[in-house]
Amino acid sequence: MPLTVQQAGPGSDTLGISRLLFASLVPGRHELSSTRLESVYCDAPMTTSARARIAAELNHVGLVILSEPCNEPLVVVKRSEMPTLGTPENARHHARRVKVLADRAADEVVRSGQPFVLPAMADKEREIVRERLRWRTDLVARTEGQGTERHVVILPI
Numbered sequence: 727m728p729l730t731v732q733q734a735g736p737g738s739d740t741l742g743i744s745r746l747l748f749a750s751l752v753p754g755r756h757e758l759s760s761t762r763l764e765s766v767y768c769d770a771p772m773t774t775s776a777r778a779r780i781a782a783e784l785n786h787v788g789l790v791i792l793s794e795p796c797n798e799p800l801v802v803v804k805r806s807e808m809p810t811l812g813t814p815e816n817a818r819h820h821a822r823r824v825k826v827l828a829d830r831a832a833d834e835v836v837r838s839g840q841p842f843v844l845p846a847m848a849d850k851e852r853e854i855v856r857e858r859l860r861w862r863t864d865l866v867a868r869t870e871g872q873g874t875e876r877h878v879v880i881l882p883i
Contacts, residue, residue, distance in 0.1 A: 740767060744783035748804065755792070757799040790820070821854055828855040828867075828880075835865050835880045844878045846871065852878050 747766055760772040763780060774796045781795035784802055793801040824847075831842045844855065852869055855878045859867045866881050 740780070741783050741786070743767060744780065744787050748784065748787045748789055751789075751802075751804045753804050755801065755803050757801050759799045763800065790816070792816070824851050824854045825858050828858040828878075831880050832859055832862060832865055835882050839882050841882070842880045844880070846875050846877045849876075852876065 743766060760777075763777070764772050767776070767780060777800060778795040781791050781800060784800075785791050789802040789804055791800070791802055793799070827844065831844055835842045847855070856867050856869070859865065859880065864883055866883060868879050868881065869876055870879050871877050
């Protein structure tokens with residue numbers, strides 16, 4: 727599938743390029759070869775440090791990295807929901823990401839005084855969020871929605 731991303735020149739906003747790359751991928755598993763990454767990011771040759779930086783940026787914009795940054799190809803997953811991945815390491819990493827999301831959302835609720843609606847999540851993810859926020863006395867987490875649209879709403883008290 728060809729990308730519609732403008733090439734990045736030296737000193738350009740590579741995080742913005744990562745966001746465009748994320749947007750160009752359909753949900754599912756993708757193998758990003760060095761050649762493909764070089765065509766998008768203009769890093770020639772694709773060094774280990776460049777691949778590590780790009781992997782960190784792709785992780786930041788929401789892609790789950792399934793291979794080490796130095797592996798060829800770099801394997802990523804874009805999901806419409808964020809289910810727990812099979813291996814224990816990926817499951818722990820994913821749980822950590824859900825906890826960070828919950829903490830950031832809770833901080834935003836306390837700061838703004840406004841409810842925060844998290845994206846639709848699997849049962850296990852909602853459980854992680856509720857457990858993470860269970861002891862907070864300044865907010866409450868409630869599950870709303872039906873079926874695949876079930877999500878957590880964090881409300882200030």
